[in-house]
Amino acid sequence: MGSDVEQEAKQGPDAPEGSLTQRIHAVYAALPDGERRAADTVLEAPGELATLGAGELAGRAGVSTPTVSRFVRRLGYGGYEEARRAARAMRVSGSPLYLARAGAEARKAGRLETLLETEAALLEASLAMQNPLTLDALAERLAQAPRVRLAGFRNSHFAAEYGRSVFAQVRGDVEMLNAPGQTLAEGIAGIGPGDVALVLGLRRRPAGFTRFVETLAGTGADVALIADRSVRGAPAHARWNLTCAVETPQLVDSYGGVMAVLRALAIAMLDRLGRGGRRHLERIEGLHEALGELE
Numbered sequence: 001m002g003s004d005v006e007q008e009a010k011q012g013p014d015a016p017e018g019s020l021t022q023r024i025h026a027v028y029a030a031l032p033d034g035e036r037r038a039a040d041t042v043l044e045a046p047g048e049l050a051t052l053g054a055g056e057l058a059g060r061a062g063v064s065t066p067t068v069s070r071f072v073r074r075l076g077y078g079g080y081e082e083a084r085r086a087a088r089a090m091r092v093s094g095s096p097l098y099l100a101r102a103g104a105e106a107r108k109a110g111r112l113e114t115l116l117e118t119e120a121a122l123l124e125a126s127l128a129m130q131n132p133l134t135l136d137a138l139a140e141r142l143a144q145a146p147r148v149r150l151a152g153f154r155n156s157h158f159a160a161e162y163g164r165s166v167f168a169q170v171r172g173d174v175e176m177l178n179a180p181g182q183t184l185a186e187g188i189a190g191i192g193p194g195d196v197a198l199v200l201g202l203r204r205r206p207a208g209f210t211r212f213v214e215t216l217a218g219t220g221a222d223v224a225l226i227a228d229r230s231v232r233g234a235p236a237h238a239r240w241n242l243t244c245a246v247e248t249p250q251l252v253d254s255y256g257g258v259m260a261v262l263r264a265l266a267i268a269m270l271d272r273l274g275r276g277g278r279r280h281l282e283r284i285e286g287l288h289e290a291l292g293e294l295e
Contacts, residue, residue, distance in 0.1 A: 020086045021046050023075040034063040035071040049087035054080045118248050119256050125245040126257025127264070138196075138224050138240045139268035142167065143277075145196040145222070149177035149187065152200035153209070159226075159258050160200045166266040169284065170277040177216075184212065193220035201227040201234055202246055202258065210234045226258060 017023070024039050031039055041061040042049055049057065058065045072083040142148055148167060152160030160176065168174040177187040177197060191197060197216045201209060210233035217223045217237040225231070225238035228246045235241045244261055246253040270277045288294050 017076065019090065020049070020075070020083065027074055031071070031074070034061075034067040035074065037061045037063050038068050038071045046087060047090065050084055052084075119254055122245045122248070122254050122257045123260055127260055129243050129245065130261060130264070134240055134242065135264060135268060138242075139265055140272055141196050141222055142198075142265065143171065143269045143272040145194060146173065147191055147195040148174045148198065149191055149195065149221075150174070150198045150200070151177040151187070151212075151216075152202075153178070153206050154204055155253065155255070156200035156202045156205070159202070159255050159262070160198075162259055163198060163200070163262040163265075166263060167269065169281055170266065170270040170273055171280055188215060188219060191216075191219055191221045195219075195221040196224065197221045198224045198226070199234075199238070200258070201225055201231055202244075202255070203228050203230045203253065205231070210237070213237045226261065228253075 018026070021043065024043060028036065028039055038057065038061045041057060052060075054065050054068050058068045061068070069080060072080050075083065077083040077086070148171070150160040150164045150167075152158075157178075164174055164176055177191070178184055179187065197219075199213055199216065201213070213223060213225060213234040214237045222240075223238045224240040224242070225235055226242045226244060227234070228244055242261060244258045246255060246258065248254050270281075273280075
């Protein structure tokens with residue numbers, strides 16, 4: 001017992017830093033057998049630490065609760081609850097590593113019926129979150145603006161690309177603001193007062209995201225932000241804020257609800273464009289036929 005206390009005290013000044021998993025890997029080679037079993041159990045599914053009590057983790061690892069306590073303190077945490085908060089924060093941020101589950105829980109989460117239930121719930125929640133008046137006002141501006149630009153980073157990028165694709169079916173001058181091959185500054189410089197910038201800011205956003213939205217707003221363009229409930233700061237710089245549900249019990253987030261909201265905006269935009277929107281669509285279809293581009 002005494003040697004454990006002495007070893008624990010020596011860890012204090014040199015305690016590892018970083019995320020939960022980084023801290024584990026930093027000390028793993030020096031862990032006693034019991035603490036290594038606790039480490040292996042956590043590394044198998046780090047996000048589950050957010051919901052497990054110390055006794056539950058000890059039971060899974062086949063060690064004592066005091067061993068778990070020594071293990072988390074060796075990682076530099078003040079106690080088990082601090083380690084749980086670290087795991088919970090990573091789950092909230094959407095880290096796939098911390099969303100992954102192990103064993104039977106992973107198999108259950110991956111069943112088709114479970115996936116169907118999850119997708120249906122997120123789709124319903126995302127549409128239910130929308131204020132019809134906000135959607136109407138945004139659709140009106142999207143229809144009338146001289147230029148419409150969309151932007152998204154990481155997982156948000158493909159959703160923004162989808163929005164660009166469906167919007168471009170009914171009106172011209174719709175482009176990605178952060179297109180491949182150009183800097184953000186080059187994209188931002190191309191818009192100004194009267195234009196609309198629609199930004200997708202789903203979780204796991206890059207550092208500097210709020211500054212990006214603030215800079216867009218500084219151009220005088222109207223900014224619309226589609227994000228999940230984890231977003232902070234950036235909504236203050238947007239004229240319209242639309243919230244969608246993306247969190248799932250599976251490994252990765254779902255963007256079905258986000259796509260549905262973008263589709264709803266496209267339909268509403270076409271309605272406001274009237275004959276002009278249909279003529280644009282007809283011209284595109286005519287060109288498809290002339291070029292023989294589609295089957």
